[in-house]
Amino acid sequence: MENSKMIEVNHVSMRFNLSKEKHESLKEYLLAAVKGKLQFDEFYALRDVSLEVEKGDFYGLVGLNGSGKSTLLKVIAGVYKPSAGSVTVRGSIAPLIELGAGFDMDLTARENIYLNGTVLGLTPRYISEKFDEIVDFSELRDFLDVPLKNYSSGMVSRIAFAIATITKPDVLIADEILSVGDFLFQEKCEKRMKELMAGGTTVLLVSHSIEQVERMCNKVTWLERGRVRMAGDVRTVCEAYKALDQGTEAGT
């Protein structure tokens, strides 16, 4: 039973210092310290958030802009260390938070595939094995030896998505990645994620497309200004979330 929880987020808070003047030089810092002005405007992007994702879940995360969704995913992926609380992830994790981490625009696509692959912790041997699969999926074989700076942004995302999903991770966390690319590629991405799920991958998805969440997810958490507003079954939460829309419309 214990092992079926793939992601556990326990009372996580994430605090940012929104200091208006960042003390980036020693002089400024010392002056501020002498004047006793060395306080920061604290801002909680997440406050006491808890959630559990079980094996096989297709978990959705919804909320308005700035509600902390991306921050939560980054905490789970280990990019941020939470200011309070703890996060446990069982198994390997493929973060599709911001695609193409480590891409160097001056290098060619071929070189970038290796660079980005190793950033994600893959071995060069594994990348070589899967190289053709990556290229075929992104459909960019003709552009392999072109520096990435000559690519369109959609083309860059295609490559990035292909690399990031080439492994069979235990957990896939995805932040609005399905909104990149043209509609054919979006369908392809959705199919890829379904395939991964069929292979036992647990997915945590952030999306602003509520009908996509309703179509794909089975559980949803709704974040509002860094707190969990509602969590549970996809139908109930999505209904309530959509009611928010009507509520504000009725209000105005």
Next chain:
Amino acid sequence: MSLLKAYLKDFWRYRYLLYNLISRDFKLKYRRSVLGVVWSVLNPLLMNVVMVAVFSTILDMRSAGIENFSVYLIIGQLLFNFFNEGTSTAMSSVLAAAPLIKKVYIPKYIFPLEKVCFSLVNCVFSFIALVIVMLFTGAPVHLTIPLALYPLLTLFVFTLGVGLCLSAATVFFRDIMHLWGVFITALMYFSAIFYDPVQMGGAAGEILRRFIGFNPLYWYIKGFRMAVLDGQLLDFNTLWVCAACALVALAVGLVVFRSQQDKFILHI
């Protein structure tokens, strides 16, 4: 100890990334210049010729006790360049990697480590210049030359330690970059690159001899010269000073870096 173990485990996992980052730097540095690697050799070589010309006209190096001034000088130059390049690039490495650090989890020490490794690669290439100068001046080839690896590797560890400290500090205070530039210029004059403090006369020599021992770089350069230029075994003092400075710098670097690394993301 467990700290070191955790670092080594991470290191093993991300060794390919380290390799790829180094080869990226390499490609970007050499792809666009026609002469490519040749610059790494030509640059110190030309520098050497100029400095030899200048100093030999001002001072009589042979009477100052330096037999082969060209070789003596270029060893100092190359090792100091390595330290300078390694620490300076390591210092801004974490800031430069901000786009990456904000997107995925990577052990952050990999960035200063990569820069110091890349500087070492450059340094090894530039040893071709040393070989050329040795051939040109007819310097004898001593059997002790392989011993030069010892000061080189300990210098690498020392540079890494300093680089770790600097890169962590720079995240919080950007102006350390400028201060370090000034400091390193001053340090250059106290590293016995173009003079030999032991042979130097006068009050200046007296003062130098007293204080230069506190400069770790002096010991690394001295050790390297003993092995390559003088054909001597490294003496006991050089051995332990090189190792001790390296280990202390690395330990301090790791502790400082580790205690600060989780805060980096909030400041870059």
